[in-house]
Amino acid sequence: xxxxxxxxxxxxxxxxxxxxxxxxxxxxxxxxxxxxxxxxxxxxxxxxxxxxxxxxxxxxxxxxxxxxxxxxxxxxxxxxxxxxxxxxxxxxxxxxxxxxxxxxxxxxxxxxxxxxxxx
Numbered sequence: 001x002x003x004x005x006x007x008x009x010x011x012x013x014x015x016x017x018x019x020x021x022x023x024x025x026x027x028x029x030x031x032x033x034x035x036x037x038x039x040x041x042x043x044x045x046x047x048x049x050x051x052x053x054x055x056x057x058x059x060x061x062x063x064x065x066x067x068x069x070x071x072x073x074x075x076x077x078x079x080x081x082x083x084x085x086x087x088x089x090x091x092x093x094x095x096x097x098x099x100x101x102x103x104x105x106x107x108x109x110x111x112x113x114x115x116x117x118x119x
Contacts, residue, residue: 026067029064030066033061033063033064034063035062036062036063039062041062044062044098044100045060047090047093047094048105051090051093053086054076054086054090055079057074057075057077058074058077059073059075062100069101070099070102071100071103071104072103073103073104074103074106076090076106077108077110078109079110083107083109087105090103091105
């Protein structure tokens with residue numbers, strides 16, 4: 001009957017690990033600034049690239065701010081003078097299509113980014 005206590009302890013540990021595994025994985029991803037599981041980064045990148053007036057998207061980062069909020073930062077090359085209009089359209093589209101409501105987008109008129117090449 002000495003084996004019942006350790007067996008019960010292992011059973012309890014197993015139940016706790018199985019019950020909290022998803023929370024553990026989400027916590028590690030949040031700490032590492034990983035792209036959230038429910039975000040298709042390739043689809044998010046294609047969205048601004050396909051907008052008229054946008055020539056290039058670079059330095060795109062998507063990360064979880066919390067368990068229910070996601071942030072996006074990106075640099076867009078849009079040499080056309082409609083920069084503000086393009087920015088509004090993309091920000092609205094990212095919010096509606098991907099639920100990305102915390103977006104920071106830097107508009108650039110040329111392909112040469114002033115800070116992208118800094119060490």
